[in-house]
Amino acid sequence: MDKKQLIDDDLKYIWRPFTQMKSLEDASNRPIIIKRGKGIYLEDIDGNKYIDAVSSWWVNTLGHSNPRINKVIYKQAKKIEHVIFAGFTHEPVIKFSKKLVEMMNNNLKHVFFSDNGSTAVEVALKMAYQYQVLKGHSEKRKFIALKNSYHGDTLGAVSVGGIDMYHKVYKPLLFEIIQAESPYCYRCPVGCAKETCNIDCLSSVENILKEHSKNIAGIIIEPLVQAAGGMIMYKAEYITKLRKLCDKYNILLIDDEVAMGFYRTGKLFAYEHAGVVPDIVCAAKGITAGYMPLSVTITTDEIFNAFYDEDKDGYKTFYHGHSYTAYPLALAVALENLKILQEMNIEEYLKPKINKFSEQLEKFKKHKNVGDVRQTGMICAVELVKDKNTKEPFSYEDGIGKKIYLEGLKLGAILRPMWNCIYFITPYIITENEIEKLTGIAFQALNKVLPDKE
Numbered sequence: 001m002d003k004k005q006l007i008d009d010d011l012k013y014i015w016r017p018f019t020q021m022k023s024l025e026d027a028s029n030r031p032i033i034i035k036r037g038k039g040i041y042l043e044d045i046d047g048n049k050y051i052d053a054v055s056s057w058w059v060n061t062l063g064h065s066n067p068r069i070n071k072v073i074y075k076q077a078k079k080i081e082h083v084i085f086a087g088f089t090h091e092p093v094i095k096f097s098k099k100l101v102e103m104m105n106n107n108l109k110h111v112f113f114s115d116n117g118s119t120a121v122e123v124a125l126k127m128a129y130q131y132q133v134l135k136g137h138s139e140k141r142k143f144i145a146l147k148n149s150y151h152g153d154t155l156g157a158v159s160v161g162g163i164d165m166y167h168k169v170y171k172p173l174l175f176e177i178i179q180a181e182s183p184y185c186y187r188c189p190v191g192c193a194k195e196t197c198n199i200d201c202l203s204s205v206e207n208i209l210k211e212h213s214k215n216i217a218g219i220i221i222e223p224l225v226q227a228a229g230g231m232i233m234y235k236a237e238y239i240t241k242l243r244k245l246c247d248k249y250n251i252l253l254i255d256d257e258v259a260m261g262f263y264r265t266g267k268l269f270a271y272e273h274a275g276v277v278p279d280i281v282c283a284a285k286g287i288t289a290g291y292m293p294l295s296v297t298i299t300t301d302e303i304f305n306a307f308y309d310e311d312k313d314g315y316k317t318f319y320h321g322h323s324y325t326a327y328p329l330a331l332a333v334a335l336e337n338l339k340i341l342q343e344m345n346i347e348e349y350l351k352p353k354i355n356k357f358s359e360q361l362e363k364f365k366k367h368k369n370v371g372d373v374r375q376t377g378m379i380c381a382v383e384l385v386k387d388k389n390t391k392e393p394f395s396y397e398d399g400i401g402k403k404i405y406l407e408g409l410k411l412g413a414i415l416r417p418m419w420n421c422i423y424f425i426t427p428y429i430i431t432e433n434e435i436e437k438l439t440g441i442a443f444q445a446l447n448k449v450l451p452d453k454e
């Protein structure tokens with residue numbers, strides 16, 4: 001089928017996510033047809049190659065078309081591709097769960113499976129609420145969530161979301177939450193500077209707890225980075241102090257590691273940087289290195305045991321599951337992924353790459369429209385502003401992100417800036433030379449769209 005026909009059929013039959021479909025009338029907004037991927041590169045139908053600077057929606061960690069993962073999919077498909085996970089089980093899920101719990105090596109010991117990040121969050125919210133009910137606290141039915149947060153697109157996940165553009169229209173359908181300030185260091189909600197930050201923004205959470213803790217089941221956070229909110233980064237100490245607040249006011253800490261988990265921050269899970277353990281952890285994306293949809297919600301003995309009892313009327317059972325819960329093909333990949341990451345000695349492997357990124361980010365700092373440059377492990381972000389002194393952001397209509405995206409494509413990288421933020425979330429296998437190349441492309445694209453010297 002020729003390219004024109006493929007695009008015509010795409011436009012005719014497919015309703016795309018996060019997309020105003022009418023905008024596709026403009027040819028520059030049309031999707032690019034990807035034919036194949038290899039390592040950090042994606043290749044389109046015309047043979048153009050692009051660095052996948054966004055790891056294909058932040059999922060890919062080991063590069064595209066990894067031979068070991070490809071082989072495992074084939075091997076597992078020949079054995080059993082799928083089996084009902086009620087009353088039946090299989091080796092990949094057992095081995096993976098055991099290995100993951102051993103790697104975490106703390107009191108998170110029970111793994112519940114679903115198949116994407118949003119549902120991992122739904123599971124966490126339902127689990128937290130039912131836990132409170134089972135403990136005799138049915139009045140604890142609200143959650144605290146942070147401004148600028150994103151936890152997925154199903155209704156529970158949207159309820160705890162904090163990005164108006166995505167979430168506002170659904171408000172009448174959502175359950176009530178209490179929103180706390182976002183720990184947005186560059187635009188500090190309590191007027192502090194990054195250098196002197198003493199995590200004062202956490203007072204917003206404590207104030208809510210002082211008044212409402214008897215009605216609160218838990219708080220949900222994106223650890224260290226509010227990703228879809230614009231790669232907003234904050235100190236690990238925030239989580240350390242938050243854990244203490246959760247204990248003091250007897251609420252659960254739900255840690256949404258969907259984007260950060262599986263070494264994105266340099267450690268298996270981001271909470272490790274804070275030296276604390278959450279009550280519930282959600283993870284997805286990198287769990288299968290980006291090859292299969294899979295997610296987990298992991299919890300403690302304390303929560304698991306609250307459900308574990310004689311249950312004549314069924315009210316202590318956790319009623320949740322999906323057709324693809326613990327999908328064997330995905331689990332075989334997830335297990336292989338853990339083995340590969342361990343063999344790579346991934347924490348050490350990532351260190352020079354993290355350093356290379358921070359060295360290369362320096363060049364952005366002097367640009368007249370760069371307000372903030374931030375990095376957490378393998379995540380880097382450059383926030384663009386109209387004016388460095390006032391921090392005035394570009395408006396949506398300025399379309400800066402799209403212009404940079406289009407320049408990036410011409411130069412051979414998929415950048416996809418978010419809001420006013422250029423970011424890099426690459427596969428871990430990117431080399432130091434490729435980091436130089438990618439950041440160079442982004443810098444060139446930035447200067448094309450917003451020339452530094454006029």
Ligand SMILES: Cc1ncc(COP(=O)(O)O)c(C=O)c1O
Binds near residue numbers: 222227
């Ligand atoms: C922190 C966080 N939670 C949840 C989700 C939702 O995951 P999914 O898109 O797999 O449903 C995302 C997606 O980007 C995310 O970044």
